[in-house]
Amino acid sequence: MDLGPYILLASLEGAITAAVLSLTAVGLSLVFGVMRVVNIAHGEFFMLGAVIAWWIAHSFGGHPAIGFGVALVAAPLIVGALAIAADMTILKRLNYDPERTIVATIGLLYIIQQMTLMGYGPDARPVEAPFNTRLAIPWVEYGADGWAMIWPWGLGTTSYKLAVIGAAVVLLCGVWLLMSRTRFGLVMRATQADRDMAQVFGIPVERVYALVFGLGAALAALAGVLIVPIQQAHYLMGADPLLLSFIVVIIGGLGSLPGTVLAAVLIGLSDGIISVFFSPTLAKILATLLVGLVLVFRPQGLFGARSE
Amino acid sequence: MSGGARVIALHGGLIALLFVLQFVLPAYHHGNLARIMVLASYAVGYNILFGYTGLLSLGHALFFAAGMYGMGLGIQHLGLTPAPALVLGLVAGAVVSGGLALLALRTTGVAFMIVTLMFAQAGYLTILYFGEYTRGDEGFVIQQAQRVLWGIDLSDPGNRYFAALILFGSCLMLSLWLVRAPFGKVLVAIRENEERVRMLGYDIFAHKLLAMIISGTIAAAAGASYGLLFGYAGASFASVQYSIFPLLWVLLGGAGTVLGPFIGTLFMFYLIDLSSGVTTAYMLIAGVALVLLTLFAPQGLMGELRRRVWRGLP
Amino acid sequence: MTTLLATRGLSKHFAGLRAVEGVDFDLPQGEVRALIGPNGAGKTTLVSMICGRIAPSEGQVFFEGRDITALPAHKRIMLGMAYTFQITSVFAGLSVGENVALAARRRLKGAKVTPAVDDALARVGLLDRKTQEAGDLSYGHQRLLEIAMGLAQSPRLLILDEPTQGLAEGEIAEFKALIRELAGKTTILLIEHNMSVVMELADRITVLNFGEVLAEGTPAEIHANGAVQTAYLGGTHASA
Numbered sequence: 001m002d003l004g005p006y007i008l009l010a011s012l013e014g015a016i017t018a019a020v021l022s023l024t025a026v027g028l029s030l031v032f033g034v035m036r037v038v039n040i041a042h043g044e045f046f047m048l049g050a051v052i053a054w055w056i057a058h059s060f061g062g063h064p065a066i067g068f069g070v071a072l073v074a075a076p077l078i079v080g081a082l083a084i085a086a087d088m089t090i091l092k093r094l095n096y097d098p099e100r101t102i103v104a105t106i107g108l109l110y111i112i113q114q115m116t117l118m119g120y121g122p123d124a125r126p127v128e129a130p131f132n133t134r135l136a137i138p139w140v141e142y143g144a145d146g147w148a149m150i151w152p153w154g155l156g157t158t159s160y161k162l163a164v165i166g167a168a169v170v171l172l173c174g175v176w177l178l179m180s181r182t183r184f185g186l187v188m189r190a191t192q193a194d195r196d197m198a199q200v201f202g203i204p205v206e207r208v209y210a211l212v213f214g215l216g217a218a219l220a221a222l223a224g225v226l227i228v229p230i231q232q233a234h235y236l237m238g239a240d241p242l243l244l245s246f247i248v249v250i251i252g253g254l255g256s257l258p259g260t261v262l263a264a265v266l267i268g269l270s271d272g273i274i275s276v277f278f279s280p281t282l283a284k285i286l287a288t289l290l291v292g293l294v295l296v297f298r299p300q301g302l303f304g305a306r307s308e
Numbered sequence: 309m310s311g312g313a314r315v316i317a318l319h320g321g322l323i324a325l326l327f328v329l330q331f332v333l334p335a336y337h338h339g340n341l342a343r344i345m346v347l348a349s350y351a352v353g354y355n356i357l358f359g360y361t362g363l364l365s366l367g368h369a370l371f372f373a374a375g376m377y378g379m380g381l382g383i384q385h386l387g388l389t390p391a392p393a394l395v396l397g398l399v400a401g402a403v404v405s406g407g408l409a410l411l412a413l414r415t416t417g418v419a420f421m422i423v424t425l426m427f428a429q430a431g432y433l434t435i436l437y438f439g440e441y442t443r444g445d446e447g448f449v450i451q452q453a454q455r456v457l458w459g460i461d462l463s464d465p466g467n468r469y470f471a472a473l474i475l476f477g478s479c480l481m482l483s484l485w486l487v488r489a490p491f492g493k494v495l496v497a498i499r500e501n502e503e504r505v506r507m508l509g510y511d512i513f514a515h516k517l518l519a520m521i522i523s524g525t526i527a528a529a530a531g532a533s534y535g536l537l538f539g540y541a542g543a544s545f546a547s548v549q550y551s552i553f554p555l556l557w558v559l560l561g562g563a564g565t566v567l568g569p570f571i572g573t574l575f576m577f578y579l580i581d582l583s584s585g586v587t588t589a590y591m592l593i594a595g596v597a598l599v600l601l602t603l604f605a606p607q608g609l610m611g612e613l614r615r616r617v618w619r620g621l622p
Numbered sequence: 623m624t625t626l627l628a629t630r631g632l633s634k635h636f637a638g639l640r641a642v643e644g645v646d647f648d649l650p651q652g653e654v655r656a657l658i659g660p661n662g663a664g665k666t667t668l669v670s671m672i673c674g675r676i677a678p679s680e681g682q683v684f685f686e687g688r689d690i691t692a693l694p695a696h697k698r699i700m701l702g703m704a705y706t707f708q709i710t711s712v713f714a715g716l717s718v719g720e721n722v723a724l725a726a727r728r729r730l731k732g733a734k735v736t737p738a739v740d741d742a743l744a745r746v747g748l749l750d751r752k753t754q755e756a757g758d759l760s761y762g763h764q765r766l767l768e769i770a771m772g773l774a775q776s777p778r779l780l781i782l783d784e785p786t787q788g789l790a791e792g793e794i795a796e797f798k799a800l801i802r803e804l805a806g807k808t809t810i811l812l813i814e815h816n817m818s819v820v821m822e823l824a825d826r827i828t829v830l831n832f833g834e835v836l837a838e839g840t841p842a843e844i845h846a847n848g849a850v851q852t853a854y855l856g857g858t859h860a861s862a
Contacts, residue, residue, distance in 0.1 A: 038422065099417060106552055114591050288433065291426045292430065295422055
């Protein structure tokens with residue numbers, strides 16, 4: 001394949017990374033923005049989404065779309081409920097102290113990951129996509145007969161991959177509507193702006209925190225369900241989304257939703273394209289260094305406005 | 309006994325006990341204890357920054373690995389003998405911790421934790437990236453012939469135990485001396501109220517910088533010794549897990565107590581050792597311990613002892 | 623008398639809010655000066671800029687004629703300033719003696735530390751509590767410990783931010799005696815709400831209102847000043 005089609009393919013793959021990453025990172029960003037909690041276990045909620053999707057798809061026979069459809073609804077609900085339970089039993093009792101909650105979520109990370117290892121095992125297992133039509137993509141090239149449309153071998157995608165991108169866009173719009181148009185969104189924003197003031201105005205802050213933590217986890221789980229037909233479910237698969245979400249949230253400006261989505265698209269796309277030219281390890285080294293340096297020199301993020 | 313004499317008796321007593329134990333322990337526990345003493349030295353280093361200065365680093369594996377690879381690569385690729393290789397490991401640890409400190413100390417709290425985590429992760433990935441020299445995840449073995457220090461074969465269990473005891477004893481005494489010295493008191497004061505210390509005329513940044521270099525260099529000493537005594541260097545020692553371990557050990561034993569790191573390492577080592585006989589998911593123990601400690605015993609074992617029984621315990 | 627501390631055009635703006643605006647302030651050596659003003663007048667902001675806790679938006683600070691505007695806080699302390707906090711900030715986990723020793727060790731080394739610590743503690747009446755943990759002291763005693771830390775620094779300029787807040791009547795009387803003993807030897811800048819303390823101790827008073835110097839003079843002059851009456855003494859209900 002020539003470089004042109006190759007980059008187009010890389011951008012398509014990058015768009016899928018970006019779609020899944022936006023969902024995961026928005027979940028992390030919500031939790032950080034509203035609760036000021038850095039959730040190190042966030043990647044494990046993503047992994048749980050994928051593993052539960054496998055488990056549900058495996059339990060339901062028949063057309064793959066049935067199991068997948070159930071998983072799409074059930075997995076985020078189960079994971080969200082688990083997260084709410086974790087919030088009420090652990091984070092709330094720590095009074096959301098920033099440093100202690102980080103240590104506790106590290107513990108939570110190992111608990112979820114190792115319990116999955118015990119229950120689900122060390123294997124990577126696939127889930128069949130509900131629909132998976134191959135779509136070839138044409139490319140225009142200047143040849144002996146002038147401009148011609150060709151169908152390079154290997155340049156293509158599947159209907160499912162496009163659907164993932166579509167689903168992510170719809171879900172992100174949903175989150176935006178939830179934040180900007182509903183009462184719950186208003187309550188969340190009020191709590192984010194000033195926790196004590198919200199409490200004074202009768203907002204049940206603790207309940208809001210529990211719901212936000214559940215919502216953040218559910219978004220990660222949803223991303224996990226969406227990715228599992230492409231990537232397989234494995235008990236260690238939470239590490240990469242966690243790292244990438246961190247990069248996105250920190251570069252996008254801590255707690256800013258538009259910044260987070262913008263950064264997710266940029267990181268997702270460039271991840272696809274950079275890995276064409278560099279080794280993935282080098283790309284990851286550069287990305288982690290970038291996050292560290294952004295936190296040191298521009299803690300409000302590259303896109304975030306200077307506030308306070 | 310006066311407070312000072314009791315302190316000396318307690319800490320000297322532990323070292324004497326460890327000295328005697330080598331003659332009575334069965335081989336399996338003898339080997340374990342040598343390993344625990346080296347890892348506890350790592351925890352002692354971590355405790356200086358976390359327990360006494362109040363800076364929670366999630367990236368100490370970088371310093372442990374700097375020592376281990378400084379020593380290991382020195383032997384493997386520069387053909388050094390153990391003594392200069394150990395020095396190279398220590399220098400690597402001091403340089404890396406000083407460098408990271410200059411960046412990370414511009415941040416505080418949560419940002420400091422994430423910055424140290426990120427740079428340590430970058431260090432881990434760098435070890436993988438240069439797999440040609442470091443052998444990546446697989447790691448490399450340091451041959452028995454390369455582990456003879458001043459005519460003493462460090463692969464022999466008896467010598468190894470003794471070397472580990474010397475390392476641990478020095479780290480423990482250094483830490484005890486440090487926290488009783490004026491410099492250590494300033495660190496504790498910084499932990500309690502940084503702004504007040506500044507307004508007493510102390511240069512906070514310089515004190516934190518020095519604390520981080522001392523902490524990182526002790527971690528590097530432990531890493532270099534671990535590689536030399538057990539004959540192996542691998543990338544897993546640079547992974548996030550090895551940054552979490554000292555935090556866990558120190559939290560369990562009691563942050564800001566001199567003996568806490570050893571007690572925590574001892575307990576956690578045996579907990580994980582016992583559970584790994586039952587399941588591959590032995591890190592579950594670590595996770596549960598982290599959550600329970602943060603929830604119910606943030607002071608750790610020695611911290612509780614200090615609170616209830618012996619208030620002056622250093 | 624030589625001027626120990628001076629500010630010229632010192633201002634601090636927080637996101638458009640003028641907390642302190644163009645303050646010219648001179649403090650001669652050896653004087654006890656009180657800084658008063660309604661809540662939010664910018665008193666703590668002003669002294670925070672003087673001792674380097676926050677950077678000014680504009681203006682300069684001079685100490686013994688030297689421009690120290692760019693100097694970090696800890697270096698200003700080493701020049702001979704001391705600042706005691708409005709909110710009690712002793713090191714709760716350390717002993718009373720160690721708290722004062724931390725302050726004393728910036729200028730003394732080795733065997734000279736202990737006598738200096740004992741002296742400072744004796745002057746505030748806490749010597750018998752030297753080995754107690756500071757966190758176990760009563761609130762009033764913690765305030766006194768805070769002052770002892772300031773004394774142990776043996777500063778040329780001692781800045782006290784509301785030192786009598788929360789002290790009992792008897793303790794306030796002891797505090798007054800302590801300051802009278804220091805007066806003349808040490809230059810003192812005192813932020814204070816308790817008017818009896820101000821009137822009895824201060825050589826001169828500076829009144830701050832809305833970030834600007836409203837008046838300056840002897841206690842008698844300030845007492846008679848109509849503008850001060852309106853802004854401060856009579857304005858306590860008016861200021862919101």
